[in-house]
Amino acid sequence: MPGPTLQNKTFDEIKIGDTACIKKTLTREDLEEFAALTGDLNPSHINEKYAASHNSGALTAQSIWSGLLTTTILGTELPGPGTVYVSQKLDFLKTIKSGDTITLTIKAKDKNPDTKVVDFDCLCQNQNDEIVMTGTASVIAPSEKVTIPRTETPEIIVKTYNKYENFIEKCGELESPVTAVAHPCDESSLRAAVMAFEEDLIVPVLVGPEERIKNLADEYELDISGFKLVNTPHSHASAAEAVRLVRSGECEVLMKGSLHTDELMSSAVKHDTGLRTERRVSHAYIMDVPTYHKTLIVSDAAINIYPVLDEKVDICQNAIDLAHILGVETPKVAILSAIETVTSKIQSTVEAAALCKMSDRGQITGALLDGPLAFDNAISRQAAEVKGIKSEVAGDADIMIVPDLEAGNMLAKQLTFLGRAEAAGIVLGARVPIVLTSRADSVRTKLASCAVATLMAHSYRNANI
Numbered sequence: 001m002p003g004p005t006l007q008n009k010t011f012d013e014i015k016i017g018d019t020a021c022i023k024k025t026l027t028r029e030d031l032e033e034f035a036a037l038t039g040d041l042n043p044s045h046i047n048e049k050y051a052a053s054h055n056s057g058a059l060t061a062q063s064i065w066s067g068l069l070t071t072t073i074l075g076t077e078l079p080g081p082g083t084v085y086v087s088q089k090l091d092f093l094k095t096i097k098s099g100d101t102i103t104l105t106i107k108a109k110d111k112n113p114d115t116k117v118v119d120f121d122c123l124c125q126n127q128n129d130e131i132v133m134t135g136t137a138s139v140i141a142p143s144e145k146v147t148i149p150r151t152e153t154p155e156i157i158v159k160t161y162n163k164y165e166n167f168i169e170k171c172g173e174l175e176s177p178v179t180a181v182a183h184p185c186d187e188s189s190l191r192a193a194v195m196a197f198e199e200d201l202i203v204p205v206l207v208g209p210e211e212r213i214k215n216l217a218d219e220y221e222l223d224i225s226g227f228k229l230v231n232t233p234h235s236h237a238s239a240a241e242a243v244r245l246v247r248s249g250e251c252e253v254l255m256k257g258s259l260h261t262d263e264l265m266s267s268a269v270k271h272d273t274g275l276r277t278e279r280r281v282s283h284a285y286i287m288d289v290p291t292y293h294k295t296l297i298v299s300d301a302a303i304n305i306y307p308v309l310d311e312k313v314d315i316c317q318n319a320i321d322l323a324h325i326l327g328v329e330t331p332k333v334a335i336l337s338a339i340e341t342v343t344s345k346i347q348s349t350v351e352a353a354a355l356c357k358m359s360d361r362g363q364i365t366g367a368l369l370d371g372p373l374a375f376d377n378a379i380s381r382q383a384a385e386v387k388g389i390k391s392e393v394a395g396d397a398d399i400m401i402v403p404d405l406e407a408g409n410m411l412a413k414q415l416t417f418l419g420r421a422e423a424a425g426i427v428l429g430a431r432v433p434i435v436l437t438s439r440a441d442s443v444r445t446k447l448a449s450c451a452v453a454t455l456m457a458h459s460y461r462n463a464n465i
Contacts, residue, residue: 004150008146009080014079014118017107020078024102031045032046045059058098059098070106080142081146086140091133104124105123105124109121120137171451176197177458179205180253182243183238183259184257185235186257189257206224207229208238240267242254244273253453253454256435264434265434279317282299282315285423286424287423296398297331300405302409313358330368333367333371333398333399335370337372349372373394373397375400422444424448426452433453
């Protein structure tokens with residue numbers, strides 16, 4: 001381990017033959033950080049699917065990555081602080097792959113007293129003692145002795161979004177569901193429908209004022225010539241007609257346009273003409289959080305305001321069923337509260353414990369539940385271990401069930417606006433998937449929402465739901 005201080009060697013102190021070395025294992029995070037800093041988006045370095053077929057199955061480092069280790073050791077070890085880089089000549093002999101452990105050694109070979117320049121030989125080897133880089137570097141060595149505190153390495157957070165692509169790719173093998181798009185009367189909602197169609201995710205049926213939709217398409221140069229249009233006079237009528245199209249079997253998915261969510265959902269949950277099942281309808285965010293290692297489902301953050309225990313059972317089961325459709329065989333469900341112990345003073349802790357016991361007794365199936373868990377324990381195994389929590393769910397949750405809508409809404413928006421997450425929205429527990437997109441959603445989020453709906457529609461179709 002490096003010491004708490006950095007101490008240099010002056011020109012006079014350096015002797016021919018002095019050496020220093022550094023060892024580092026190349027990780028995917030290193031490659032992503034390098035790409036973010038330099039703009040080098042060569043897929044060999046950051047795209048695992050491309051690398052699997054072009055790079056002997058592994059991501060590879062940018063050649064200069066090993067050269068940068070040279071600047072690191074020269075600037076911090078030998079000569080150290082005060083060094084001025086003059087030149088370098090490097091030959092890259094072998095590819096460095098993700099997971100390789102690299103040892104770089106520099107050796108002083110020449111000194112010029114007039115210029116204070118020191119020349120170093122550079123040798124870089126991998127864990128198999130294979131030479132991957134050789135070369136020379138010349139620096140002006142410091143003349144003043146310096147000892148300074150070692151600064152903590154800055155943390156770099158790279159926004160890497162790669163969790164939605166799998167959903168979208170799966171849809172390429174499936175028949176695109178006919179989708180009733182309710183009142184797509186602004187650019188954002190109409191463009192979302194067009195983009196989803198172009199990606200072969202849905203076949204839109206546009207439900208709303210026909211002339212208004214056509215004018216909007218002309219204004220923003222959106223091609224809707226192949227879409228069926230169902231004319232309605234206003235947003236309430238659009239919601240009712242879109243729900244009718246789904247209920248009659250003419251469409252398999254319902255998608256929100258530019259109308260308010262409550263307008264659409266009030267039609268969708270009507271007992272006589274809506275899309276209810278025996279399940280409680282609930283909402284789920286399927287979140288791509290750059291700092292979390294897997295897709296995260298958060299429920300319910302948009303429909304059930306203060307759900308009671310029986311309603312939380314359906315919210316849990318809806319989310320679990322969704323996780324199965326997305327390919328998670330046994331999802332890990334964290335039942336969230338403010339603390340991780342059960343107390344009658346906080347009702348959500350009591351309900352969390354009850355939900356876990358209901359899972360033990362088969363009233364909730366297909367998942368591993370634990371709760372109550374505070375948010376930090378749910379996402380961080382280290383935080384759970386510090387508090388003595390032994391849990392297969394802690395630090396590895398696939399699903400988070402929040403106490404109420406307020407908590408869920410704040411959690412999802414904090415992850416989005418502070419954690420830079422993306423959140424695809426879907427309504428569960430109805431006869432068909434219901435896509436809820438927002439004008440603020442990115443293109444990826446809108447496409448992901450449609451992709452999730454398509455996967456659900458395919459699953460429902462196979463199950464004859």
